[in-house]
Amino acid sequence: MNQMLESNTKDRLQNETIYCQILEYSVETIFLHVDQKILYINQAGADFLKGSKKDIIGANPLCIIPDFYKPKITERIQKAMMAAGPIEVIEQSIARLDGTFVDVEFYCQPVQFGGRKAIQTGLRDITKRKNSERQLNEREKLASIGQMAVGIAHEVKNPLTSVKGFLQLIKETNTHPYLLAMESELEKAIDTLQNLLQVSKPNLYSEPITKIDLCKELSSLIFLFQDKLYNTEIEMDLRNSDKMIIGKKNLFLKAFFNLIKNALEAVPEKGKIRIEHYFRDDCIYVKISDNGIGIPKDKIDFLGTPFYSSKGEGTGLGLTQVFTTVKEYGGTVQVESELGIGTTFLVKLPLHPTSC
Numbered sequence: 001m002n003q004m005l006e007s008n009t010k011d012r013l014q015n016e017t018i019y020c021q022i023l024e025y026s027v028e029t030i031f032l033h034v035d036q037k038i039l040y041i042n043q044a045g046a047d048f049l050k051g052s053k054k055d056i057i058g059a060n061p062l063c064i065i066p067d068f069y070k071p072k073i074t075e076r077i078q079k080a081m082m083a084a085g086p087i088e089v090i091e092q093s094i095a096r097l098d099g100t101f102v103d104v105e106f107y108c109q110p111v112q113f114g115g116r117k118a119i120q121t122g123l124r125d126i127t128k129r130k131n132s133e134r135q136l137n138e139r140e141k142l143a144s145i146g147q148m149a150v151g152i153a154h155e156v157k158n159p160l161t162s163v164k165g166f167l168q169l170i171k172e173t174n175t176h177p178y179l180l181a182m183e184s185e186l187e188k189a190i191d192t193l194q195n196l197l198q199v200s201k202p203n204l205y206s207e208p209i210t211k212i213d214l215c216k217e218l219s220s221l222i223f224l225f226q227d228k229l230y231n232t233e234i235e236m237d238l239r240n241s242d243k244m245i246i247g248k249k250n251l252f253l254k255a256f257f258n259l260i261k262n263a264l265e266a267v268p269e270k271g272k273i274r275i276e277h278y279f280r281d282d283c284i285y286v287k288i289s290d291n292g293i294g295i296p297k298d299k300i301d302f303l304g305t306p307f308y309s310s311k312g313e314g315t316g317l318g319l320t321q322v323f324t325t326v327k328e329y330g331g332t333v334q335v336e337s338e339l340g341i342g343t344t345f346l347v348k349l350p351l352h353p354t355s356c
């Protein structure tokens with residue numbers, strides 16, 4: 001009898017060792033607990049919880065649960081104890097041993113361990129997914145504010161344009177000194193609205209579509225930044241000047257103006273900006289690189305979204321204008337950036353058919 005018991009215990013211990021070895025290979029956090037005591041945790045789990053196995057084994061599993069959620073998790077552990085299989089997965093924020101919080105998927109299931117029923121709890125890190133969900137929400141919010149703003153701009157611009165017309169009529173018979181000031185303020189307001197409309201819907205902007213010699217235009221554009229060029233070195237490498245693109249010239253000038261302006265605003269004193277133009281695989285490429293502050297990785301997806309700006313004085317419409325204009329003419333914009341190193345915007349545009 002004693003021999004049989006001994007052999008059963010030996011088998012059980014052997015099975016448990018194999019079971020723990022399998023758990024040890026998991027890349028996810030897995031721990032086994034019973035009666036508010038952790039019996040085993042795998043190495044991935046100890047690393048994820050920022051502690052050592054020694055610190056964690058023997059501790060109460062609720063020690064990683066923020067106080068507010070403790071009753072909920074206690075209830076789940078009890079539920080898992082009564083269940084025959086895994087219970088539903090929940091999302092939960094937990095506190096690691098170094099005090100940092102992290103979002104996880106939390107799943108529990110009853111298992112046999114140590115000769116009795118215990119709970120196997122698994123934690124799956126969902127920080128990345130949560131961050132992208134947050135970013136997507138923020139981006140959608142910004143995009144809908146942008147759409148609303150464009151709608152309002154459209155509605156307000158028409159009556160303001162009529163007011164401007166009436167003001168001009170009044171000016172013909174009146175010389176009141178305020179009339180000039182009123183007219184100039186009104187023009188500023190109409191310009192701002194026009195700008196917003198142009199940025200979001202470049203096809204509404206009436207300008208003939210022409211062949212554009214980007215090499216020539218980029219060379220002239222630089223002169224608009226004369227005042228900033230004392231402190232910044234601009235390197236130009238403009239090749240394949242015989243190749244042209246097609247589009248609305250002023251819109252493209254504005255787009256490249258916006259990209260160069262951003263680069264100038266990003267570089268420190270004595271910073272460097274490089275502008276390249278070249279032809280490859282039937283497309284024209286314009287590359288604007290700077291050695292400025294760079295863009296945080298989690299903000300790259302925000303670029304081009306109306307009103308996204310990290311600058312106190314920025315409107316956050318510059319890149320929206322760039323992205324919409326380039327896209328309108330079948331092009332693409334690629335951004336590469338590293339914090340503290342610099343940023344590169346690569347604009348790819350289809351070639352004008354007659355300059356092939």
Ligand SMILES: Nc1ncnc2c1ncn2[C@@H]1O[C@H](COP(=O)(O)OP(=O)(O)OP(=O)(O)O)[C@@H](O)[C@H]1O
Binds near residue numbers: 293310311
């Ligand atoms: N070359 C760059 N280097 C670093 N950050 C950049 C660069 N270009 C754009 N950004 C980031 O993208 C954001 C959006 O740029 P965008 O041109 O749309 O607006 P803005 O420059 O903030 O304002 P505005 O163009 O109206 O003056 C900027 O606020 C900045 O955070």
Ligand SMILES: [Mg+2]
Binds near residue numbers: 258261314318319
């Ligand atoms: Mg800008």
